[in-house]
Amino acid sequence: MKTEDLVKKALNIRRNIVEMIYTASSGHPGGALSCADLLACLYFSEMNINPENPKDENRDRFVLSKGHASSALYATLAEKGFFPKEDLKGFRNINSILQGHPDSKKIPGVDMSTGSLGQGLSAANGMAIAGKLDNKDYRVYCLMGDGEIEEGQIWEAAMTASHYKLDNLCAIVDYNNLQIDGKITEVMNSVPIDEKFKSFGFNVININGNDIDEILSAFAKARKAKDRPTAIIAKTVKGRGVSFMENQAGWHGKAPKKEEYEMAIQELR
Numbered sequence: 001m002k003t004e005d006l007v008k009k010a011l012n013i014r015r016n017i018v019e020m021i022y023t024a025s026s027g028h029p030g031g032a033l034s035c036a037d038l039l040a041c042l043y044f045s046e047m048n049i050n051p052e053n054p055k056d057e058n059r060d061r062f063v064l065s066k067g068h069a070s071s072a073l074y075a076t077l078a079e080k081g082f083f084p085k086e087d088l089k090g091f092r093n094i095n096s097i098l099q100g101h102p103d104s105k106k107i108p109g110v111d112m113s114t115g116s117l118g119q120g121l122s123a124a125n126g127m128a129i130a131g132k133l134d135n136k137d138y139r140v141y142c143l144m145g146d147g148e149i150e151e152g153q154i155w156e157a158a159m160t161a162s163h164y165k166l167d168n169l170c171a172i173v174d175y176n177n178l179q180i181d182g183k184i185t186e187v188m189n190s191v192p193i194d195e196k197f198k199s200f201g202f203n204v205i206n207i208n209g210n211d212i213d214e215i216l217s218a219f220a221k222a223r224k225a226k227d228r229p230t231a232i233i234a235k236t237v238k239g240r241g242v243s244f245m246e247n248q249a250g251w252h253g254k255a256p257k258k259e260e261y262e263m264a265i266q267e268l269r
Helices: 003-024 029-034 034-048 067-080 085-090 120-135 151-164 193-199 211-223 258-267
Strands: 061-064 138-143 169-175 203-208 229-234
Touching: 003 029, 003 034, 003 067, 003 085, 003 211, 003 258, 029 034, 029 067, 029 203, 034 067, 034 138, 034 211, 061 120, 067 085, 120 138, 120 169, 120 211, 151 169, 169 193, 193 203, 193 229, 203 211, 211 229
Parallel strands: 061 138, 138 169, 169 229, 203 229
Antiparallel strands: none
16 A cells, blocks of 8 residues: 555544544543554555455464554454454444453454563564464464553563564654653663663664555565564654644553544544
8 A cells, every 4th residue: 555545544544533432431542643644554464364265374464562553453353354343333342352351352453462561572572483383384473561561571571582683673652752651761761672672682673663665665664674583663753643632641541432432523524
C-alpha cells in the first residue's frame, strides 16, 4: 500500500478503537491509539498473512504483548478481514469472542493469548526458535509497551533472543513515555531504552512510531539484519489522533463519555 492508503487504514483503526471502547464503556484508549500506525503498517504492508487461512503454517506471527491494547488489534484484524467489523460492537461483552485481552483459541488472526504483561517476548522467542528449527522463513513480530518493559522477564527474553541469534524476530517498543501511573521516567525509569537493547545484542532502530514512512523503513532494515534480533524503539504519542487524549496518562484505561466520544469521532473524520 502507498503511504496515504496506510494513513487511511490507521485512521479507520483509530475510529473503531474509540467506537469500541465507548460502546463497551471500558477499555484502554491511550495505548491503543498510540500504536495504530504500527499495526496498520504491519498488517497492510509488512506481514505475510491471509485472512482466509489464518493458521497457515508459513504465515508471519504477531504477538501483542501489551494485551490491554486489544481494541487496536481487533480493529486491525477486522479491517483486514479476519472477522466482520460488525463483531467489534461486542467488544468486552460477555457473549463476544472479543474480550478485554486477546484469546488465540477464539479469535481468528490472534497468534498468542496475552494480557499478563512481560510475557509476550518470551512467547515470540518460542515462535521464532520453532521457525528456525523447522527451516521456515516466516518472521515474528512482538509489540510491547514501554511501561511493560519494567518487567524483568522482558530482559530475560531479550537475552534469550540474542543468544539464539533470532534474526527472524522483530521486537517493537511502543514508547509513548506514559503508563497507568504516569511517566515511565518517574515510575520506573528504563531510559535509555535503545542502549539497553543494544547491550543485549539487538540490532536497534529508533523511529517516530506515528510516521508511516519511518515505520516501513524500519521494517525493511529489520529484514536485512542477520544473526541477531531487531528492536524498533517507536516513539509515539499516547492517545494519538484525539487531541484531548494525547499525552494524558488519565486516558490509559478510561472510556470516553458521550460528549467526549462525539468530539473524538469528529476529530478522527
